[in-house]
Amino acid sequence: MTRYASRGVHGQTVEALARRLLGGEWPEGATLDLVALQAELDVSLTALRESLKVLAAKGLVDARQRRGTFVRPRAHWNLLDPDVLRWRLAATPAGEGGDAALHRDLGEVRAIVEPAAARLAAERRDPDDLAVLEEALVAMGRAASPTEAAAADLAFHRGLLAATHNELLARMELVIESGLERRDLLVHSSAAAGDPVPQHRAVLTAVRERDADAAEALMRTLLAQAARDLDRASEQQRPHD
Incomplete structure (x- = not known):
C-alpha cells in the first residue's frame, strides 16, 4: 500500500x-x-x-x-478505505488500547471472510496459487525480524484470497492488510509470539488436497489463535501499575 x-x-x-x-x-x-x-x-x-x-x-x-x-x-466516512483504516490505527500507538475496538472489528471481518475464502481456494486453486502460498510459507519460516514475519504472513493471506479466483474477495486484501500488518508487527515483536508456520502449513495442505471442509475449519482455528496472540501481545505492551 x-x-x-x-x-x-x-x-x-x-x-x-x-x-x-x-x-x-x-x-x-x-x-x-x-x-x-x-x-x-x-x-x-x-x-x-x-x-x-x-x-x-x-x-x-x-x-x-x-x-x-x-x-x-x-x-x-469510508471506513473500509485502506488509508482510513491505516490512519485510524496510526492515530493511537500500538498497545495503548485505543485501537482495540478496530482490531476487534477487523478480526470479526476476517473471521467471516477468510474461512470462506479458504474453502473456495481449496476448490479453485491452481498450481500458480499453490506456488505463491508455498513461497510465503518459506519466507515466514526464514523471517529474521518482525517486519519480515509480518510481510510473509500478509503474503500468505493475500495469496489465499487470490486463490479463490473471485475478484471481489481478492480485493478484500486491501481491508485485511491494514489491520494484519499492524497486528503482526505487534505480535511478532512480543515474547508471546509462537511459530506461525505449522498452522499456516495445515491450511495450505488442506487447500493443496482440495479438502474444502478442512481448509475452512483450519482457517477458523488459525484466526482464533491469532486473536489470542494479539490479546497477549497487547497485554504485554500495556503499562501496568
Missing part, C-alpha cells in the same frame, strides 16, 4: 490532517480553520485545499459556502 507520506509535501499534509481528524482532535461537525492550519503546517492554501480534497473523497470532510470546510458525520 502506498503511503501518502512518501508523496512529498502534499502527501505529508494529507497524513497529518487525517491522523488528527481520526484521532478525535476535530469532532463531527467541527469547522476547520484553514488559515490557522495553513500557518501551522507551513503549506500554501492551495496545497492545503488539495489535501482536504483527498479527505473529502474518503467521506471525512466536506466544504460548503458560508460554512467552510467541516468534519462530516462518521456515518459518511
